[in-house]
Each structure stands twice: as C-alpha cells, then as structure tokens.
C-alpha cells in the first residue's frame with residue numbers, strides 16, 4: 001500500500017476513467033486478504049470488537065455506531081436462522097453519489113466487505129439493495145459476484161471453512177422511501193414499501209422476521225481495512241472522535257463538483273476551497289446543505305466547522321451522507337426549497353397523514369410564494385408545518401427530514417421569503 005492509499009483506503013483502487021479491478025488485479029492489490037484473515041484467524045466476536053473499537057459510525061445518514069448495531073444481533077447456537085445482512089445501496093438522497101462511486105469503481109471491495117461482515121454477524125444470506133437507476137453498478141457488481149463465486153469466496157464452505165453465504169443483488173423498483181431501512185426490508189419481502197414500527201429493530205426482527213443487519217455501502221466498505229490494519233490505525237485516520245475517512249461530495253456552482261475521500265472531521269471550508277475549487281467565477285457562496293437534501297442549511301459562519309457527526313449537529317444541522325449541496329447568490333432559496341419539497345411530497349409513501357397531506361401543502365404554499373402570490377401569514381403556516389411534521393409526529397424520518405431544509409431556510413433566508421411576498425414576484429426571475 002502506498003502512503004496515499006493508506007490515507008484513503010476506500011478509494012485506493014479507484015483511478016478515474018479506468019475499468020474496475022477484476023478479481024485477479026484486486027487480489028494483487030491486497031484484496032480478499034481481510035476475508036482470509038477473518039475466516040482463518042478471527043472469531044466473529046473479535047471482528048465485532050474491532051469494528052466497535054474503530055469508532056466506525058454508519059455512513060447512511062444517522063451515524064449510528066456500527067459495532068453497537070452489530071452487537072444487537074443474536075449470536076451463538078441458540079440464535080434464530082437464517083440471519084441476513086443487507087447493504088443499503090438505494091442512494092436516492094439528492095446531492096449524494098458516494099456509494100455509486102464505490103460500487104462502479106471497486107465492486108470487489110463491497111463484496112469482500114459484505115462477506116467479512118456476514119461472517120462477523122453469522123449471517124446466512126446477504127443482499128445488496130440497489131437503486132434502480134444504477135445500471136452500471138449492477139453490471140459491475142454482478143460480474144464481481146460471479147468472479148467471487150468462482151474463487152470460492154461466496155457460496156458453500158468459504159475458503160474451506162464451516163461458513164457459507166448465499167448472495168443476491170436486488171434492484172429496487174425506484175422509490176426514495178425504499179432507502180429507509182424498514183421500508184427497504186418490506187420491499188425486499190415483495191410488499192409495498194412502507195416503513196415498519198421500531199422496536200422491534202431489524203437486528204431482532206428484520207427480513208421475514210429474522211435477525212437482520214442493514215448497513216450503508218460506504219459503512220461496509222470500511223470493514224476489510226479495519227481487519228487488515230487494525231482499529232487503532234483506522235480511528236487515527238480521522239481528525240475527530242469518529243473513526244476513519246469519509247467520502248464527502250460537493251454539488252452546485254463550485255468550480256469542481258465531485259466526491260473525495262478525506263479524514264473524517266475535515267472542515268467545510270477545506271472541502272469547498274481546496275477540493276471543490278471554490279465558487280465559480282461570478283457566483284458567491286450563500287449557504288449549504290451539508291449532507292444531502294434532508295439536512296438543515298448552514299451558512300458562512302459555519303465554514304470552519306469540522307464535517308463530523310457531532311460537530312455538524314452542534315452547528316444545528318446533520319452530517320447526513322456528507323453530500324453537500326451549495327446555494328449560491330444567483331439561485332433563489334425559495335425556488336430551491338420548493339424544488340426539494342416537491343420531491344419529498346412526491347416520495348411520501350402515504351402511510352401517515354401529516355406527511356401524506358402536509359408535504360403537498362408545504363409545496364403548494366412555497367409555489368405560491370415563489371410565483372408572487374404569497375402572503376406574510378404563509379410564513380407562519382410554513383413554520384407550523386415544520387412543527388407538525390417534525391420528529392415524533394410521523395411514522396418515519398422522511399417528513400422530519402423534509403422539514404430540515406425548510407425550517408433552516410426560514411431562519412437564514414427569511415428576508416428572501418419576505419421580499420417575494422412584498423414585491424409579489426421572485427426577485428431572481430426578473
């Protein structure tokens with residue numbers, strides 16, 4: 001491993017415009033070493049402990065500690081079987097494209113990670129739940145899975161051990177709510193994708209009522225590196241309490257939109273200025289959604305905040321997926337939030353009333369304001385909706401997530417909303 005690859009383990013095999021490594025090349029680059037080490041030298045409990053010690057937190061949005069999640073899976077002879085491991089590759093969060101990068105460019109890394117993670121939780125069957133539009137990722141993963149079967153890394157008695165793993169790639173029918181882990185499981189069972197009540201959590205009663213771990217693609221891809229180089233090495237890659245590196249993204253009117261693997265806790269300013277190249281000529285920075293569409297806006301005063309789960313939370317937002325969406329001075333914040341709320345309204349699964357009826361109302365009011373038909377009272381009605389659709393009021397986190405860009409836009413860009421109403425048109429359109 002080169003110095004560069006030690007610092008960026010998840011993307012070490014990724015070279016732009018190059019085909020992903022086949023199984024021979026992947027092994028020459030050190031691939032499937034973690035699987036050999038796990039199965040031949042480590043117990044499942046030792047792997048779980050290493051993941052706990054590494055301080056890996058889930059990269060799907062909520063940042064739940066991965067080792068703790070795994071520790072809730074029943075282990076031992078009395079544990080119910082089959083047990084399942086599911087890689088959440090739905091990635092429909094606007095502004096987020098990190099899992100796609102990993103799957104299209106290094107599919108064997110995810111497959112090795114899933115085998116090691118299945119061994120650690122003693123799962124019998126593993127699924128990749130893949131976003132419908134990710135056709136290239138589906139192709140790369142299918143080919144890699146076939147190669148892994150051919151080498152005895154998947155299927156019965158892996159590497160001659162007592163551990164066997166059935167492996168499937170399942171393509172989603174294409175709804176945002178399928179990314180919510182319990183809706184994902186319901187969908188995988190062939191039913192309409194609506195979230196399930198928690199508890200019971202999937203670790204106790206998941207797919208077909210059996211113990212199931214659901215982890216994000218990026219989360220899982222860290223596991224082989226923790227096994228190869230140890231929990232302490234992994235934790236020290238970070239600039240913060242949370243372990244490891246993070247794939248951060250930037251979209252909007254920056255000079256170089258993209259996705260970069262950097263130490264966890266890199267500041268927003270460093271990502272924007274050094275990696276995204278700063279704002280394009282003629283555009284000024286106004287704010288950003290730090291972790292996809294369903295996070296609160298942050299503004300200029302937050303640029304030096306480290307991008308890690310706790311620091312971004314203290315600043316009043318969530319790190320979410322780490323896929324930043326940048327708002328510039330030539331884009332109308334009302335129009336931007338309207339666009340997002342239309343998406344969230346369309347993607348409501350319809351199960352609970354505040355979300356099913358409230359989100360279209362929010363979009364309707366925002367459209368009126370954007371088109372110059374708004375009234376000052378509309379801002380109070382929008383504020384009320386951020387409460388009615390907030391945490392604890394709906395069946396899952398879809399509606400509260402949808403309220404995050406709205407409530408923070410009303411806080412930081414209120415003057416822009418008021419101007420639309422006073423002037424009865426969108427100041428950005430004329």
Ligand SMILES: Cc1cc2nc3c(=O)[nH]c(=O)nc-3n(C[C@H](O)[C@H](O)[C@H](O)COP(=O)(O)O)c2cc1C
Nearest residue numbers: 058059060088090091092179180181215216219397
């Ligand atoms: C509406 C909604 C959509 C979600 N979409 C995704 C997704 O596309 N990918 C993902 O990994 N997690 C998504 N999540 C989070 C998952 O429910 C779950 O927390 C995650 O897959 C757990 O993996 P982790 O612990 O590795 O982060 C979504 C959550 C909600 C509420």
Ligand code: SF4
Nearest residue numbers: 349351352355396398
């Ligand atoms: S909050 Fe929305 S997406 Fe979640 S269960 Fe209720 S209706 Fe469905």
